[in-house]
Amino acid sequence: MLYKFIMLFRFALNQTSATLLALALCLCAIILPYTVVAQTSLSKPENLTARASFVKAIIVRWQAVEGAEGYTIEKSATGEEDTFSELAIVDASTLSIRDAGLGLDEEAYYRVKATAGVANAESTSGTVSSPYSAIVSARTNPDELIRIMPLGDSNTEGGNGSVSPENRVGYRKELYRKLVIDGRLDGYQIDFVGNEQMGEGFADQFLADNGFELDVDHAGYGGARNQDILSLLKIGKFNFYGQGDFRGPGDGPYLDKFNPDVIFLHIGTNDISNDGIDDSQNAVDNLEMVLNEIDKYEQFAGKEVTVILAKIIKNVCATNSCYRGEHYTKNEVIDIYNTKLQALASKRFENGDRLELVDMADAGIVYDFESDGGDMADLQHPAQQGYDKMAGVWSNSISPILSAAAAPLPVELMHFGAAATNNEIILTWSTASEENNRHFELQRMHEGIDFTTIGTVAGAGNSLHKLNYTYHDNTAPAGKLLYRLRQVDLDGTFTYSKIVSVTYAPTLQKEAQVYPNPTNKPGQVHLLAFGYVAETPVTIRLFSAIGALMYSQSVLPAQSGEVRTTLPITVDLPVGLYVLKINSSSKAETLKLILK
Numbered sequence: 001m002l003y004k005f006i007m008l009f010r011f012a013l014n015q016t017s018a019t020l021l022a023l024a025l026c027l028c029a030i031i032l033p034y035t036v037v038a039q040t041s042l043s044k045p046e047n048l049t050a051r052a053s054f055v056k057a058i059i060v061r062w063q064a065v066e067g068a069e070g071y072t073i074e075k076s077a078t079g080e081e082d083t084f085s086e087l088a089i090v091d092a093s094t095l096s097i098r099d100a101g102l103g104l105d106e107e108a109y110y111r112v113k114a115t116a117g118v119a120n121a122e123s124t125s126g127t128v129s130s131p132y133s134a135i136v137s138a139r140t141n142p143d144e145l146i147r148i149m150p151l152g153d154s155n156t157e158g159g160n161g162s163v164s165p166e167n168r169v170g171y172r173k174e175l176y177r178k179l180v181i182d183g184r185l186d187g188y189q190i191d192f193v194g195n196e197q198m199g200e201g202f203a204d205q206f207l208a209d210n211g212f213e214l215d216v217d218h219a220g221y222g223g224a225r226n227q228d229i230l231s232l233l234k235i236g237k238f239n240f241y242g243q244g245d246f247r248g249p250g251d252g253p254y255l256d257k258f259n260p261d262v263i264f265l266h267i268g269t270n271d272i273s274n275d276g277i278d279d280s281q282n283a284v285d286n287l288e289m290v291l292n293e294i295d296k297y298e299q300f301a302g303k304e305v306t307v308i309l310a311k312i313i314k315n316v317c318a319t320n321s322c323y324r325g326e327h328y329t330k331n332e333v334i335d336i337y338n339t340k341l342q343a344l345a346s347k348r349f350e351n352g353d354r355l356e357l358v359d360m361a362d363a364g365i366v367y368d369f370e371s372d373g374g375d376m377a378d379l380q381h382p383a384q385q386g387y388d389k390m391a392g393v394w395s396n397s398i399s400p401i402l403s404a405a406a407a408p409l410p411v412e413l414m415h416f417g418a419a420a421t422n423n424e425i426i427l428t429w430s431t432a433s434e435e436n437n438r439h440f441e442l443q444r445m446h447e448g449i450d451f452t453t454i455g456t457v458a459g460a461g462n463s464l465h466k467l468n469y470t471y472h473d474n475t476a477p478a479g480k481l482l483y484r485l486r487q488v489d490l491d492g493t494f495t496y497s498k499i500v501s502v503t504y505a506p507t508l509q510k511e512a513q514v515y516p517n518p519t520n521k522p523g524q525v526h527l528l529a530f531g532y533v534a535e536t537p538v539t540i541r542l543f544s545a546i547g548a549l550m551y552s553q554s555v556l557p558a559q560s561g562e563v564r565t566t567l568p569i570t571v572d573l574p575v576g577l578y579v580l581k582i583n584s585s586s587k588a589e590t591l592k593l594i595l596k
Helices: 002-013 017-039 172-186 200-210 226-235 254-258 280-301 330-350 384-406
Strands: 049-052 057-061 070-076 085-091 096-100 107-116 136-139 145-152 189-192 217-220 262-266 306-311 355-359 411-420 425-446 452-463 467-473 479-489 494-496 500-504 513-515 523-529 538-544 549-555 563-569 576-583 588-595
Touching: 049 136, 057 107, 085 096, 085 411, 145 172, 145 254, 172 189, 172 200, 172 384, 189 217, 226 254, 226 280, 254 280, 262 384, 280 306, 280 330, 306 330, 306 384, 330 355, 355 384, 384 494, 411 479, 411 500, 452 467, 452 479, 513 588, 523 576, 538 563, 549 563
Parallel strands: 145 189, 145 217, 145 262, 262 306, 306 355
Antiparallel strands: 049 057, 057 096, 070 085, 070 107, 107 136, 411 425, 425 452, 425 467, 425 479, 479 494, 479 500, 513 523, 523 563, 538 549, 538 576, 576 588
């Protein structure tokens, strides 16, 4: 080829300029196709994994390929080279796909290739494909049970040591009831797993009230610290505070014995001292190692585990009953721990962990003794009505995931992405086809707080053509944001998209204000805050310097996301420093108020 180019070039030197131009165009036509291929060569996708996911489904994940504009996923029943067929085509931001609608105990094989360039009906010469990835396989779960492990300390076990084991049921009773009822509606079955059994004292009444038996299996250990749960997962037991009292069944890794699909994880209370010392970092370090052990189990078992990780509940901290030290109350250290836990959860989520964060500290529990109208049986453990509130938080987090896993997919989603501008987040998505699609709900999570719906976009109903959608989120708060789509079918069933993340730093972020500040009593102060979701409740609470709740109210933001309200300053409030906390499902702020 090079010899021919040289000969043509020598010949052109002796020709007219018109002939020379024609020859140059010919040379470009010869050279350019080779140049395009050289510039857009792609590596094959690496680190491909396939794992069983809940009932009758397999999740396939892979590592991003530099320069890729999309991926083609192929599937085979045997893994032989000539038996693969196309399963899906996704954009470059998608690095996983869930293959649903399989049978029980069914094996499937997968491979992936990266693509770049644009093909059309006339030509595919502009497209480039990578070599195929290695072939991976997985087998779906053998039954329709979803195995759920409540894992943690005494608040998973169901109370302190003074409560008899047969009455130690905690949040598990109400949670099991909710999940079994939801599963009957959506087509899945629930099995609580773990080597501990407590709460049998409620079994007869539970059966009479609900028509099915209470499952009392769990993995809650009173007094357990994060390091103890780590040991439990590694070797199946732990040495209780080094006293030679080994708890757990032993004989190898704990998760191997029970094969959970879902783990409810509420741990850390026993790592935080009662004397106000900030020992939160060691607890978080051990928590991360607990999550690493769950990852190891996933790899060993070839299945995906969904972890619902909780910010831990607080303690009673009243005037005469409060754990406190020289620098902090225990509740303040719990706040520090929960903040670090949230950061850990966000990091792991971005790295592909199947993890959901829930806020048990703000589960609606009234942190006062039951005898005084609160929800707490003692300083650290809720009474039953408090545990029932915890059950609601757990249920609200997992039920949509299980329902979506059990439902068919009415919409073929090709792309979902989020991009930040100076003053808004622009969300875009595309569908390849739609069947009975009523609408899309846009949901946002800010700083680890639960997802909340911020808007709705009508669907096409039925379509066999590619459709593009856009939504502008102009009430987004500053910081790390996560978004997902909730696609709702005409009959009310729904599924969730993948989650995308974006960091938002608007050019002008208004700060909340409380004024006048300092202020005198009696009287009132005005609160002005911005960036909240319209018509979504915002809770405003005033705390004393030692953490005692002095006042609380709930308001609804305006359509602009602005919150305006007044707070009474009564004559009985002592002078000093107060903390004003503003919380919603999408945002949280803290202000200081000085009362003179």
